Amino acid sequence: MTYVIAVAGKGGVGKTTFAALAVRHLCDAxxxxxxxxxxxxxxxxxxxxxxxxGRTLGDIREEMLVNGDELPKGVSKQEHIDYQIRLALKEGHEFDLLTMGRQEGPGCYCYVNNMLRTIVDSLADRYKYVVIDNEAGMEHLSRRTTKRSDVLFVLHDGSKASLEASRRISALADEMKIKIGRKALVCNLLSSGSEALSIPELPGFDAAYGIRRSSKIQAKMVEMESLMDIPKTDPAFSDVARVVDAERKRN
Ligand SMILES: Nc1ncnc2c1ncn2[C@@H]1O[C@H](COP(=O)(O)OP(=O)(O)OP(=O)(O)O)[C@@H](O)[C@H]1O
Ligand SMILES: [Mg+2]
Structure with a gap:
Protein backbone atom coordinates (compact mmCIF):
# COMPACT_ATOMS: atom_id res chain seq x y z
CA MET A 1 0.00 0.00 0.00
CA THR A 2 1.16 3.50 -0.80
CA TYR A 3 1.51 5.93 2.09
CA VAL A 4 0.39 9.38 0.95
CA ILE A 5 1.50 12.51 2.81
CA ALA A 6 -0.13 15.85 1.96
CA VAL A 7 1.11 19.23 3.22
CA ALA A 8 -1.14 22.28 3.52
CA GLY A 9 -1.31 25.60 5.36
CA LYS A 10 -1.33 29.38 5.08
CA GLY A 11 1.12 31.13 2.72
CA GLY A 12 4.78 31.18 3.68
CA VAL A 13 4.55 28.97 6.79
CA GLY A 14 7.06 26.42 5.45
CA LYS A 15 4.99 23.86 3.50
CA THR A 16 7.50 23.36 0.70
CA THR A 17 10.41 23.22 3.14
CA PHE A 18 8.58 20.56 5.16
CA ALA A 19 7.66 18.59 2.02
CA ALA A 20 11.23 18.68 0.66
CA LEU A 21 12.74 17.58 3.98
CA ALA A 22 10.10 14.83 4.29
CA VAL A 23 11.01 13.52 0.81
CA ARG A 24 14.69 13.55 1.70
CA HIS A 25 14.13 11.80 5.01
CA LEU A 26 11.94 9.08 3.46
CA CYS A 27 14.56 8.42 0.76
CA ASP A 28 17.33 8.17 3.38
CA ALA A 29 15.35 6.14 5.90
CA GLY A 54 11.05 19.39 -16.36
CA ARG A 55 7.80 19.76 -18.23
CA THR A 56 4.83 20.41 -16.04
CA LEU A 57 1.33 19.04 -16.43
CA GLY A 58 0.35 22.62 -17.34
CA ASP A 59 2.86 22.58 -20.22
CA ILE A 60 1.56 19.24 -21.44
CA ARG A 61 -1.98 20.56 -21.23
CA GLU A 62 -0.98 23.49 -23.44
CA GLU A 63 0.46 21.13 -26.02
CA MET A 64 -2.61 18.96 -25.92
CA LEU A 65 -4.84 21.99 -26.45
CA VAL A 66 -3.03 22.59 -29.71
CA ASN A 67 -3.60 18.99 -30.74
CA GLY A 68 -7.16 18.80 -29.45
CA ASP A 69 -8.50 16.89 -26.47
CA GLU A 70 -9.51 13.75 -28.32
CA LEU A 71 -7.61 10.58 -27.64
CA PRO A 72 -5.42 9.66 -30.60
CA LYS A 73 -7.02 6.86 -32.66
CA GLY A 74 -6.34 3.36 -31.36
CA VAL A 75 -4.95 4.61 -28.03
CA SER A 76 -6.69 3.55 -24.82
CA LYS A 77 -7.24 6.00 -21.99
CA GLN A 78 -4.72 4.13 -19.83
CA GLU A 79 -2.09 4.24 -22.58
CA HIS A 80 -2.71 7.95 -22.95
CA ILE A 81 -2.29 8.51 -19.19
CA ASP A 82 0.91 6.44 -19.20
CA TYR A 83 2.20 8.58 -22.04
CA GLN A 84 1.44 11.78 -20.13
CA ILE A 85 3.20 10.35 -17.07
CA ARG A 86 6.29 9.60 -19.13
CA LEU A 87 6.29 13.18 -20.39
CA ALA A 88 5.82 14.80 -17.00
CA LEU A 89 7.69 12.59 -14.55
CA LYS A 90 11.22 13.68 -13.74
CA GLU A 91 12.95 10.52 -12.61
CA GLY A 92 15.86 10.61 -10.20
CA HIS A 93 17.88 8.10 -8.19
CA GLU A 94 16.15 8.73 -4.89
CA PHE A 95 12.89 10.37 -5.83
CA ASP A 96 10.75 11.14 -8.85
CA LEU A 97 9.20 14.56 -9.25
CA LEU A 98 5.84 15.42 -10.77
CA THR A 99 5.09 19.13 -11.19
CA MET A 100 1.62 20.48 -11.81
CA GLY A 101 2.72 23.93 -13.01
CA ARG A 102 0.29 26.50 -14.17
CA GLN A 103 -2.14 26.49 -16.97
CA GLU A 104 -1.58 29.48 -19.18
CA GLY A 105 -4.39 31.66 -20.38
CA PRO A 106 -7.90 32.05 -19.05
CA GLY A 107 -9.94 29.21 -17.68
CA CYS A 108 -9.76 27.07 -14.60
CA TYR A 109 -7.38 24.39 -13.55
CA CYS A 110 -10.00 21.67 -13.76
CA TYR A 111 -8.27 19.81 -16.54
CA VAL A 112 -4.81 19.95 -14.96
CA ASN A 113 -6.29 18.96 -11.62
CA ASN A 114 -8.17 16.06 -13.13
CA MET A 115 -4.99 14.98 -14.85
CA LEU A 116 -3.05 15.29 -11.61
CA ARG A 117 -5.61 13.20 -9.74
CA THR A 118 -5.71 10.54 -12.43
CA ILE A 119 -1.94 10.43 -12.67
CA VAL A 120 -1.36 10.32 -8.91
CA ASP A 121 -3.98 7.56 -8.59
CA SER A 122 -2.45 5.65 -11.43
CA LEU A 123 1.11 6.16 -10.12
CA ALA A 124 0.30 5.51 -6.48
CA ASP A 125 0.72 1.74 -6.66
CA ARG A 126 4.23 2.11 -8.03
CA TYR A 127 5.57 3.93 -4.97
CA LYS A 128 5.60 3.19 -1.27
CA TYR A 129 5.60 6.90 -0.40
CA VAL A 130 4.05 9.93 -2.06
CA VAL A 131 4.54 13.48 -0.71
CA ILE A 132 2.26 16.24 -2.06
CA ASP A 133 3.18 19.91 -1.58
CA ASN A 134 0.05 22.01 -1.95
CA GLU A 135 -0.41 25.69 -2.62
CA ALA A 136 -1.31 28.08 0.21
CA GLY A 137 -4.83 28.34 1.55
CA MET A 138 -7.70 26.03 0.79
CA GLU A 139 -8.14 26.22 -2.95
CA HIS A 140 -6.51 22.86 -3.45
CA LEU A 141 -9.00 21.25 -1.08
CA SER A 142 -12.00 22.59 -2.94
CA ARG A 143 -10.34 21.53 -6.19
CA ARG A 144 -9.61 18.17 -4.61
CA THR A 145 -6.00 17.88 -5.74
CA THR A 146 -5.62 15.97 -2.49
CA LYS A 147 -8.08 13.20 -3.12
CA ARG A 148 -6.79 10.73 -0.58
CA SER A 149 -4.02 11.01 1.94
CA ASP A 150 -2.96 8.93 4.91
CA VAL A 151 -1.86 12.04 6.74
CA LEU A 152 -2.52 15.72 6.10
CA PHE A 153 0.10 17.92 7.77
CA VAL A 154 -1.32 21.40 8.26
CA LEU A 155 1.48 23.86 8.95
CA HIS A 156 1.30 27.15 10.83
CA ASP A 157 3.82 29.52 12.39
CA GLY A 158 2.03 30.13 15.68
CA SER A 159 0.40 33.38 14.48
CA LYS A 160 -3.32 33.83 15.00
CA ALA A 161 -3.93 34.09 11.25
CA SER A 162 -2.05 30.90 10.43
CA LEU A 163 -3.82 28.97 13.20
CA GLU A 164 -7.17 30.23 11.96
CA ALA A 165 -6.22 29.12 8.44
CA SER A 166 -5.33 25.68 9.84
CA ARG A 167 -8.67 25.40 11.59
CA ARG A 168 -10.51 26.30 8.38
CA ILE A 169 -8.46 23.87 6.28
CA SER A 170 -9.35 21.08 8.71
CA ALA A 171 -13.04 22.01 8.71
CA LEU A 172 -13.15 22.23 4.91
CA ALA A 173 -11.42 18.86 4.54
CA ASP A 174 -14.17 17.36 6.75
CA GLU A 175 -16.90 19.16 4.86
CA MET A 176 -15.59 18.02 1.48
CA LYS A 177 -15.38 14.47 2.78
CA ILE A 178 -11.81 14.16 1.51
CA LYS A 179 -10.36 10.81 2.51
CA ILE A 180 -7.74 11.65 5.11
CA GLY A 181 -6.37 9.08 7.56
CA ARG A 182 -5.09 11.56 10.13
CA LYS A 183 -4.75 15.31 10.42
CA ALA A 184 -1.65 16.64 12.13
CA LEU A 185 -1.14 20.26 13.14
CA VAL A 186 2.49 21.35 12.78
CA CYS A 187 3.90 24.49 14.36
CA ASN A 188 6.91 25.53 12.29
CA LEU A 189 9.70 27.99 13.09
CA LEU A 190 9.83 27.31 16.84
CA SER A 191 12.75 28.91 18.59
CA SER A 192 15.04 26.33 20.18
CA GLY A 193 14.00 25.34 23.68
CA SER A 194 10.42 26.54 23.27
CA GLU A 195 9.14 23.39 21.60
CA ALA A 196 7.98 21.64 24.74
CA LEU A 197 6.22 24.75 26.01
CA SER A 198 4.38 26.17 23.11
CA ILE A 199 2.95 23.69 20.64
CA PRO A 200 -0.63 24.78 20.02
CA GLU A 201 -3.39 22.20 19.65
CA LEU A 202 -6.69 22.57 17.86
CA PRO A 203 -9.86 20.49 17.94
CA GLY A 204 -10.28 18.36 14.81
CA PHE A 205 -6.60 17.39 14.67
CA ASP A 206 -5.31 13.96 15.72
CA ALA A 207 -1.87 15.22 16.74
CA ALA A 208 0.19 18.38 17.21
CA TYR A 209 3.92 18.69 16.53
CA GLY A 210 6.62 21.33 16.46
CA ILE A 211 9.49 22.01 14.04
CA ARG A 212 12.38 24.17 15.18
CA ARG A 213 13.71 27.09 13.21
CA SER A 214 16.92 26.25 11.39
CA SER A 215 19.61 28.89 10.98
CA LYS A 216 21.02 26.95 8.02
CA ILE A 217 17.68 26.95 6.21
CA GLN A 218 17.12 30.56 7.15
CA ALA A 219 20.57 31.51 5.86
CA LYS A 220 19.62 30.18 2.44
CA MET A 221 16.96 32.89 2.32
CA VAL A 222 16.92 32.72 -1.46
CA GLU A 223 13.96 30.46 -2.23
CA MET A 224 15.74 28.76 -5.09
CA GLU A 225 18.38 27.08 -2.96
CA SER A 226 18.30 23.33 -2.54
CA LEU A 227 17.85 21.76 0.91
CA MET A 228 19.62 18.58 -0.11
CA ASP A 229 22.86 19.50 1.64
CA ILE A 230 21.24 20.29 5.01
CA PRO A 231 22.89 18.01 7.59
CA LYS A 232 20.85 15.33 9.34
CA THR A 233 21.60 17.01 12.66
CA ASP A 234 19.91 20.23 11.57
CA PRO A 235 17.10 21.02 14.05
CA ALA A 236 14.40 21.48 11.40
CA PHE A 237 15.46 18.41 9.43
CA SER A 238 15.63 16.15 12.48
CA ASP A 239 12.23 17.45 13.65
CA VAL A 240 10.62 16.80 10.25
CA ALA A 241 12.13 13.28 10.28
CA ARG A 242 10.75 12.64 13.78
CA VAL A 243 7.27 13.96 12.90
CA VAL A 244 7.04 11.98 9.64
CA ASP A 245 8.19 8.80 11.40
CA ALA A 246 5.76 9.29 14.29
CA GLU A 247 2.89 9.44 11.79
CA ARG A 248 3.94 6.69 9.41
CA LYS A 249 4.60 4.29 12.25
CA ARG A 250 0.98 4.67 13.32
CA ASN A 251 -0.11 3.30 9.98
N1 LIG B 1 12.06 25.45 10.03
C1 LIG B 1 12.51 26.50 9.32
N2 LIG B 1 13.63 27.17 9.73
C2 LIG B 1 14.09 28.25 9.05
N3 LIG B 1 13.53 28.74 7.95
C3 LIG B 1 12.41 28.13 7.48
C4 LIG B 1 11.85 26.98 8.13
N4 LIG B 1 10.74 26.59 7.44
C5 LIG B 1 10.64 27.46 6.40
N5 LIG B 1 11.62 28.38 6.42
C6 LIG B 1 11.82 29.51 5.48
O1 LIG B 1 10.59 30.21 5.38
C7 LIG B 1 10.36 30.63 4.04
C8 LIG B 1 9.02 30.09 3.55
O2 LIG B 1 9.12 28.67 3.47
P1 LIG B 1 8.39 27.83 2.34
O3 LIG B 1 8.66 28.33 0.99
O4 LIG B 1 8.68 26.40 2.64
O5 LIG B 1 6.86 28.18 2.73
P2 LIG B 1 5.53 27.78 1.95
O6 LIG B 1 4.48 27.60 2.98
O7 LIG B 1 5.78 26.66 1.03
O8 LIG B 1 5.27 29.11 1.11
P3 LIG B 1 4.17 29.31 -0.08
O9 LIG B 1 2.84 29.48 0.62
O10 LIG B 1 4.64 30.55 -0.75
O11 LIG B 1 4.22 28.09 -0.94
C9 LIG B 1 11.54 30.15 3.21
O12 LIG B 1 12.46 31.20 3.07
C10 LIG B 1 12.13 29.03 4.07
O13 LIG B 1 13.52 28.88 3.85
MG1 LIG C 1 5.41 26.43 -1.02
Whole structure:
Protein backbone atom coordinates (compact mmCIF):
# COMPACT_ATOMS: atom_id res chain seq x y z
CA MET A 1 0.00 0.00 0.00
CA THR A 2 1.16 3.50 -0.80
CA TYR A 3 1.51 5.93 2.09
CA VAL A 4 0.39 9.38 0.95
CA ILE A 5 1.50 12.51 2.81
CA ALA A 6 -0.13 15.85 1.96
CA VAL A 7 1.11 19.23 3.22
CA ALA A 8 -1.14 22.28 3.52
CA GLY A 9 -1.31 25.60 5.36
CA LYS A 10 -1.33 29.38 5.08
CA GLY A 11 1.12 31.13 2.72
CA GLY A 12 4.78 31.18 3.68
CA VAL A 13 4.55 28.97 6.79
CA GLY A 14 7.06 26.42 5.45
CA LYS A 15 4.99 23.86 3.50
CA THR A 16 7.50 23.36 0.70
CA THR A 17 10.41 23.22 3.14
CA PHE A 18 8.58 20.56 5.16
CA ALA A 19 7.66 18.59 2.02
CA ALA A 20 11.23 18.68 0.66
CA LEU A 21 12.74 17.58 3.98
CA ALA A 22 10.10 14.83 4.29
CA VAL A 23 11.01 13.52 0.81
CA ARG A 24 14.69 13.55 1.70
CA HIS A 25 14.13 11.80 5.01
CA LEU A 26 11.94 9.08 3.46
CA CYS A 27 14.56 8.42 0.76
CA ASP A 28 17.33 8.17 3.38
CA ALA A 29 15.35 6.14 5.90
CA UNK A 30 13.58 3.66 3.62
CA UNK A 31 15.78 3.37 0.53
CA UNK A 32 12.57 3.46 -1.52
CA UNK A 33 12.11 5.83 -4.44
CA UNK A 34 9.65 8.48 -3.24
CA UNK A 35 7.20 10.30 -5.49
CA UNK A 36 7.30 14.06 -4.83
CA UNK A 37 4.29 15.93 -6.22
CA UNK A 38 4.39 19.69 -6.57
CA UNK A 39 0.72 20.63 -6.67
CA UNK A 40 1.40 24.36 -6.23
CA UNK A 41 0.99 26.32 -9.50
CA UNK A 42 3.88 28.50 -8.24
CA UNK A 43 6.11 25.45 -8.29
CA UNK A 44 9.27 25.49 -6.19
CA UNK A 45 9.45 22.02 -4.64
CA UNK A 46 11.86 20.96 -7.40
CA UNK A 47 14.28 23.74 -6.50
CA UNK A 48 14.25 22.81 -2.82
CA UNK A 49 14.93 19.22 -3.88
CA UNK A 50 17.82 20.37 -6.08
CA UNK A 51 15.99 19.19 -9.20
CA UNK A 52 14.61 21.83 -11.54
CA UNK A 53 11.22 20.63 -12.80
CA GLY A 54 11.05 19.39 -16.36
CA ARG A 55 7.80 19.76 -18.23
CA THR A 56 4.83 20.41 -16.04
CA LEU A 57 1.33 19.04 -16.43
CA GLY A 58 0.35 22.62 -17.34
CA ASP A 59 2.86 22.58 -20.22
CA ILE A 60 1.56 19.24 -21.44
CA ARG A 61 -1.98 20.56 -21.23
CA GLU A 62 -0.98 23.49 -23.44
CA GLU A 63 0.46 21.13 -26.02
CA MET A 64 -2.61 18.96 -25.92
CA LEU A 65 -4.84 21.99 -26.45
CA VAL A 66 -3.03 22.59 -29.71
CA ASN A 67 -3.60 18.99 -30.74
CA GLY A 68 -7.16 18.80 -29.45
CA ASP A 69 -8.50 16.89 -26.47
CA GLU A 70 -9.51 13.75 -28.32
CA LEU A 71 -7.61 10.58 -27.64
CA PRO A 72 -5.42 9.66 -30.60
CA LYS A 73 -7.02 6.86 -32.66
CA GLY A 74 -6.34 3.36 -31.36
CA VAL A 75 -4.95 4.61 -28.03
CA SER A 76 -6.69 3.55 -24.82
CA LYS A 77 -7.24 6.00 -21.99
CA GLN A 78 -4.72 4.13 -19.83
CA GLU A 79 -2.09 4.24 -22.58
CA HIS A 80 -2.71 7.95 -22.95
CA ILE A 81 -2.29 8.51 -19.19
CA ASP A 82 0.91 6.44 -19.20
CA TYR A 83 2.20 8.58 -22.04
CA GLN A 84 1.44 11.78 -20.13
CA ILE A 85 3.20 10.35 -17.07
CA ARG A 86 6.29 9.60 -19.13
CA LEU A 87 6.29 13.18 -20.39
CA ALA A 88 5.82 14.80 -17.00
CA LEU A 89 7.69 12.59 -14.55
CA LYS A 90 11.22 13.68 -13.74
CA GLU A 91 12.95 10.52 -12.61
CA GLY A 92 15.86 10.61 -10.20
CA HIS A 93 17.88 8.10 -8.19
CA GLU A 94 16.15 8.73 -4.89
CA PHE A 95 12.89 10.37 -5.83
CA ASP A 96 10.75 11.14 -8.85
CA LEU A 97 9.20 14.56 -9.25
CA LEU A 98 5.84 15.42 -10.77
CA THR A 99 5.09 19.13 -11.19
CA MET A 100 1.62 20.48 -11.81
CA GLY A 101 2.72 23.93 -13.01
CA ARG A 102 0.29 26.50 -14.17
CA GLN A 103 -2.14 26.49 -16.97
CA GLU A 104 -1.58 29.48 -19.18
CA GLY A 105 -4.39 31.66 -20.38
CA PRO A 106 -7.90 32.05 -19.05
CA GLY A 107 -9.94 29.21 -17.68
CA CYS A 108 -9.76 27.07 -14.60
CA TYR A 109 -7.38 24.39 -13.55
CA CYS A 110 -10.00 21.67 -13.76
CA TYR A 111 -8.27 19.81 -16.54
CA VAL A 112 -4.81 19.95 -14.96
CA ASN A 113 -6.29 18.96 -11.62
CA ASN A 114 -8.17 16.06 -13.13
CA MET A 115 -4.99 14.98 -14.85
CA LEU A 116 -3.05 15.29 -11.61
CA ARG A 117 -5.61 13.20 -9.74
CA THR A 118 -5.71 10.54 -12.43
CA ILE A 119 -1.94 10.43 -12.67
CA VAL A 120 -1.36 10.32 -8.91
CA ASP A 121 -3.98 7.56 -8.59
CA SER A 122 -2.45 5.65 -11.43
CA LEU A 123 1.11 6.16 -10.12
CA ALA A 124 0.30 5.51 -6.48
CA ASP A 125 0.72 1.74 -6.66
CA ARG A 126 4.23 2.11 -8.03
CA TYR A 127 5.57 3.93 -4.97
CA LYS A 128 5.60 3.19 -1.27
CA TYR A 129 5.60 6.90 -0.40
CA VAL A 130 4.05 9.93 -2.06
CA VAL A 131 4.54 13.48 -0.71
CA ILE A 132 2.26 16.24 -2.06
CA ASP A 133 3.18 19.91 -1.58
CA ASN A 134 0.05 22.01 -1.95
CA GLU A 135 -0.41 25.69 -2.62
CA ALA A 136 -1.31 28.08 0.21
CA GLY A 137 -4.83 28.34 1.55
CA MET A 138 -7.70 26.03 0.79
CA GLU A 139 -8.14 26.22 -2.95
CA HIS A 140 -6.51 22.86 -3.45
CA LEU A 141 -9.00 21.25 -1.08
CA SER A 142 -12.00 22.59 -2.94
CA ARG A 143 -10.34 21.53 -6.19
CA ARG A 144 -9.61 18.17 -4.61
CA THR A 145 -6.00 17.88 -5.74
CA THR A 146 -5.62 15.97 -2.49
CA LYS A 147 -8.08 13.20 -3.12
CA ARG A 148 -6.79 10.73 -0.58
CA SER A 149 -4.02 11.01 1.94
CA ASP A 150 -2.96 8.93 4.91
CA VAL A 151 -1.86 12.04 6.74
CA LEU A 152 -2.52 15.72 6.10
CA PHE A 153 0.10 17.92 7.77
CA VAL A 154 -1.32 21.40 8.26
CA LEU A 155 1.48 23.86 8.95
CA HIS A 156 1.30 27.15 10.83
CA ASP A 157 3.82 29.52 12.39
CA GLY A 158 2.03 30.13 15.68
CA SER A 159 0.40 33.38 14.48
CA LYS A 160 -3.32 33.83 15.00
CA ALA A 161 -3.93 34.09 11.25
CA SER A 162 -2.05 30.90 10.43
CA LEU A 163 -3.82 28.97 13.20
CA GLU A 164 -7.17 30.23 11.96
CA ALA A 165 -6.22 29.12 8.44
CA SER A 166 -5.33 25.68 9.84
CA ARG A 167 -8.67 25.40 11.59
CA ARG A 168 -10.51 26.30 8.38
CA ILE A 169 -8.46 23.87 6.28
CA SER A 170 -9.35 21.08 8.71
CA ALA A 171 -13.04 22.01 8.71
CA LEU A 172 -13.15 22.23 4.91
CA ALA A 173 -11.42 18.86 4.54
CA ASP A 174 -14.17 17.36 6.75
CA GLU A 175 -16.90 19.16 4.86
CA MET A 176 -15.59 18.02 1.48
CA LYS A 177 -15.38 14.47 2.78
CA ILE A 178 -11.81 14.16 1.51
CA LYS A 179 -10.36 10.81 2.51
CA ILE A 180 -7.74 11.65 5.11
CA GLY A 181 -6.37 9.08 7.56
CA ARG A 182 -5.09 11.56 10.13
CA LYS A 183 -4.75 15.31 10.42
CA ALA A 184 -1.65 16.64 12.13
CA LEU A 185 -1.14 20.26 13.14
CA VAL A 186 2.49 21.35 12.78
CA CYS A 187 3.90 24.49 14.36
CA ASN A 188 6.91 25.53 12.29
CA LEU A 189 9.70 27.99 13.09
CA LEU A 190 9.83 27.31 16.84
CA SER A 191 12.75 28.91 18.59
CA SER A 192 15.04 26.33 20.18
CA GLY A 193 14.00 25.34 23.68
CA SER A 194 10.42 26.54 23.27
CA GLU A 195 9.14 23.39 21.60
CA ALA A 196 7.98 21.64 24.74
CA LEU A 197 6.22 24.75 26.01
CA SER A 198 4.38 26.17 23.11
CA ILE A 199 2.95 23.69 20.64
CA PRO A 200 -0.63 24.78 20.02
CA GLU A 201 -3.39 22.20 19.65
CA LEU A 202 -6.69 22.57 17.86
CA PRO A 203 -9.86 20.49 17.94
CA GLY A 204 -10.28 18.36 14.81
CA PHE A 205 -6.60 17.39 14.67
CA ASP A 206 -5.31 13.96 15.72
CA ALA A 207 -1.87 15.22 16.74
CA ALA A 208 0.19 18.38 17.21
CA TYR A 209 3.92 18.69 16.53
CA GLY A 210 6.62 21.33 16.46
CA ILE A 211 9.49 22.01 14.04
CA ARG A 212 12.38 24.17 15.18
CA ARG A 213 13.71 27.09 13.21
CA SER A 214 16.92 26.25 11.39
CA SER A 215 19.61 28.89 10.98
CA LYS A 216 21.02 26.95 8.02
CA ILE A 217 17.68 26.95 6.21
CA GLN A 218 17.12 30.56 7.15
CA ALA A 219 20.57 31.51 5.86
CA LYS A 220 19.62 30.18 2.44
CA MET A 221 16.96 32.89 2.32
CA VAL A 222 16.92 32.72 -1.46
CA GLU A 223 13.96 30.46 -2.23
CA MET A 224 15.74 28.76 -5.09
CA GLU A 225 18.38 27.08 -2.96
CA SER A 226 18.30 23.33 -2.54
CA LEU A 227 17.85 21.76 0.91
CA MET A 228 19.62 18.58 -0.11
CA ASP A 229 22.86 19.50 1.64
CA ILE A 230 21.24 20.29 5.01
CA PRO A 231 22.89 18.01 7.59
CA LYS A 232 20.85 15.33 9.34
CA THR A 233 21.60 17.01 12.66
CA ASP A 234 19.91 20.23 11.57
CA PRO A 235 17.10 21.02 14.05
CA ALA A 236 14.40 21.48 11.40
CA PHE A 237 15.46 18.41 9.43
CA SER A 238 15.63 16.15 12.48
CA ASP A 239 12.23 17.45 13.65
CA VAL A 240 10.62 16.80 10.25
CA ALA A 241 12.13 13.28 10.28
CA ARG A 242 10.75 12.64 13.78
CA VAL A 243 7.27 13.96 12.90
CA VAL A 244 7.04 11.98 9.64
CA ASP A 245 8.19 8.80 11.40
CA ALA A 246 5.76 9.29 14.29
CA GLU A 247 2.89 9.44 11.79
CA ARG A 248 3.94 6.69 9.41
CA LYS A 249 4.60 4.29 12.25
CA ARG A 250 0.98 4.67 13.32
CA ASN A 251 -0.11 3.30 9.98
N1 LIG B 1 12.06 25.45 10.03
C1 LIG B 1 12.51 26.50 9.32
N2 LIG B 1 13.63 27.17 9.73
C2 LIG B 1 14.09 28.25 9.05
N3 LIG B 1 13.53 28.74 7.95
C3 LIG B 1 12.41 28.13 7.48
C4 LIG B 1 11.85 26.98 8.13
N4 LIG B 1 10.74 26.59 7.44
C5 LIG B 1 10.64 27.46 6.40
N5 LIG B 1 11.62 28.38 6.42
C6 LIG B 1 11.82 29.51 5.48
O1 LIG B 1 10.59 30.21 5.38
C7 LIG B 1 10.36 30.63 4.04
C8 LIG B 1 9.02 30.09 3.55
O2 LIG B 1 9.12 28.67 3.47
P1 LIG B 1 8.39 27.83 2.34
O3 LIG B 1 8.66 28.33 0.99
O4 LIG B 1 8.68 26.40 2.64
O5 LIG B 1 6.86 28.18 2.73
P2 LIG B 1 5.53 27.78 1.95
O6 LIG B 1 4.48 27.60 2.98
O7 LIG B 1 5.78 26.66 1.03
O8 LIG B 1 5.27 29.11 1.11
P3 LIG B 1 4.17 29.31 -0.08
O9 LIG B 1 2.84 29.48 0.62
O10 LIG B 1 4.64 30.55 -0.75
O11 LIG B 1 4.22 28.09 -0.94
C9 LIG B 1 11.54 30.15 3.21
O12 LIG B 1 12.46 31.20 3.07
C10 LIG B 1 12.13 29.03 4.07
O13 LIG B 1 13.52 28.88 3.85
MG1 LIG C 1 5.41 26.43 -1.02
Missing amino acids: TGDVVLAVDADPNSNLGEKLGTPP
